[in-house]
Amino acid sequence: xxxxxTDKRVAIFLADGMEEIEALTVVDLLYRAGIPCESVSIxxxxxxxxxxxxxxxxxxxxxxxRFDFDDYDMxxxxxxxxxxLNLQECDALTDQVAxxxxxxxxxxxxxxxxxxxxxxxxxxxRHATCFPDLQPVLVENGAILEQDQVVVDGNLITxxxxxxxxxxxxxxxAHYLGQEVADDLARKIVFAD
Amino acid sequence: xxxxxTDKRVAIFLADGMEEIEALTVVDLLYRAGIPCESVSIxxxxxxxxxxxxxxxxxxxxxxxRFDFDDYDMxxxxxxxxxxLNLQECDALTDQVAxxxxxxxxxxxxxxxxxxxxxxxxxxxRHATCFPDLQPVLVENGAILEQDQVVVDGNLITxxxxxxxxxxxxxxxAHYLGQEVADDLARKIVFAD
Numbered sequence: 001x002x003x004x005x006t007d008k009r010v011a012i013f014l015a016d017g018m019e020e021i022e023a024l025t026v027v028d029l030l031y032r033a034g035i036p037c038e039s040v041s042i043x044x045x046x047x048x049x050x051x052x053x054x055x056x057x058x059x060x061x062x063x064x065x066r067f068d069f070d071d072y073d074m075x076x077x078x079x080x081x082x083x084x085l086n087l088q089e090c091d092a093l094t095d096q097v098a099x100x101x102x103x104x105x106x107x108x109x110x111x112x113x114x115x116x117x118x119x120x121x122x123x124x125x126r127h128a129t130c131f132p133d134l135q136p137v138l139v140e141n142g143a144i145l146e147q148d149q150v151v152v153d154g155n156l157i158t159x160x161x162x163x164x165x166x167x168x169x170x171x172x173x174a175h176y177l178g179q180e181v182a183d184d185l186a187r188k189i190v191f192a193d
Numbered sequence: 194x195x196x197x198x199t200d201k202r203v204a205i206f207l208a209d210g211m212e213e214i215e216a217l218t219v220v221d222l223l224y225r226a227g228i229p230c231e232s233v234s235i236x237x238x239x240x241x242x243x244x245x246x247x248x249x250x251x252x253x254x255x256x257x258x259r260f261d262f263d264d265y266d267m268x269x270x271x272x273x274x275x276x277x278l279n280l281q282e283c284d285a286l287t288d289q290v291a292x293x294x295x296x297x298x299x300x301x302x303x304x305x306x307x308x309x310x311x312x313x314x315x316x317x318x319r320h321a322t323c324f325p326d327l328q329p330v331l332v333e334n335g336a337i338l339e340q341d342q343v344v345v346d347g348n349l350i351t352x353x354x355x356x357x358x359x360x361x362x363x364x365x366x367a368h369y370l371g372q373e374v375a376d377d378l379a380r381k382i383v384f385a386d
Contacts, residue, residue: 002246019221020221021214021217024213024217024247027245028213028245031246039247052221052224053224054217054249055250057240057249161383162221162359162382163382163384164383166356186356189354190325190342190353190357191355192356
């Protein structure tokens with residue numbers, strides 16, 4: 001049962017070749033916390049297939065007439081390859097990522113996905129992290145690289161990879177509902193004692 | 194790209210109301226490790242919807258003519274509610290779980306799912322764990338309750354919940370390919386340094 005705890009809405013963008021655990025851990029934790037979260041396919045079908053051959057049915061597609069970027073407060077970008085490249089090539093999405101950051105709305109990205117922000121020039125002078133092998137891309141594009149599992153810098157949340165997907169999701173929960181709620185959720189899922 | 198590292202095959206059983214991260218983390222890690230793993234729907238459609246409203250397309254259904262329990266070496270049971278109850282009510286599955294354990298094949302269960310084994314009388318005198326709130330069910334049914342994140346007792350692997358899904362998946366990898374391979378995978382997904 002979904003018990004809504006906030007009117008803010010999160011959109012997570014799914015592309016073929018995504019890392020499904022990075023994507024769905026966010027969906028799972030936000031559902032548990034009562035934060036409305038919709039999975040949005042960037043392809044022309046609602047079924048997206050991950051880099052590990054897992055097919056997921058998204059809540060809607062970007063071409064859905066009901067879909068409007070103005071309805072959301074946060075854009076979440078999961079990693080995975082070639083999912084990250086597919087997200088990067090979606091101009092309608094990356095234009096909105098830039099707009100969200102400049103509007104003071106929220107953007108969260110994990111694993112390879114922070115490189116999308118870096119290549120758009122959106123990480124200049126901002127604290128961020130990403131998958132270790134790709135960290136040079138952040139540095140080359142002016143980010144202040146950090147080595148925490150999750151890095152929060154104003155309206156930007158970044159994280160390292162599949163193994164940090166739960167801390168990444170919990171950071172989004174903490175953003176909307178506070179650290180105490182996130183810590184309580186961590187205990188409920190047996191992530192923390 | 195899937196690079197097969199063993200001829201042993203794993204079947205993970207998905208029911209409506211499953212905990213999708215407990216299920217798909219296993220699929221993800223086994224894919225990365227090159228261990229053949231198929232998701233099998235226990236319903237009469239291949240699309241299964243999780244307790245958090247995430248719909249996943251399974252590789253096959255139990256009623257698929259190509260599906261044969263003899264083709265696999267391990268049965269994996271994810272938790273979630275009411276997914277666990279749906280698995281429990283599937284006699285064709287639970288009969289095979291008992292058969293697998295007595296044959297010396299492998300069974301792995303996480304979160305609420307070890308209670309299925311307990312209620313079948315299969316945990317008598319065996320070391321096991323499960324979701325904290327449900328641990329009395331294990332004790333009442335003769336299990337030797339442990340508090341580790343993952344408990345391996347012969348051909349039985351049990352674990353606690355969504356927050357321990359990665360250690361659970363890594364234990365399955367270690368079973369087939371050794372601890373060193375599992376440790377290496379943990380580093381690759383940025384779960385361990």
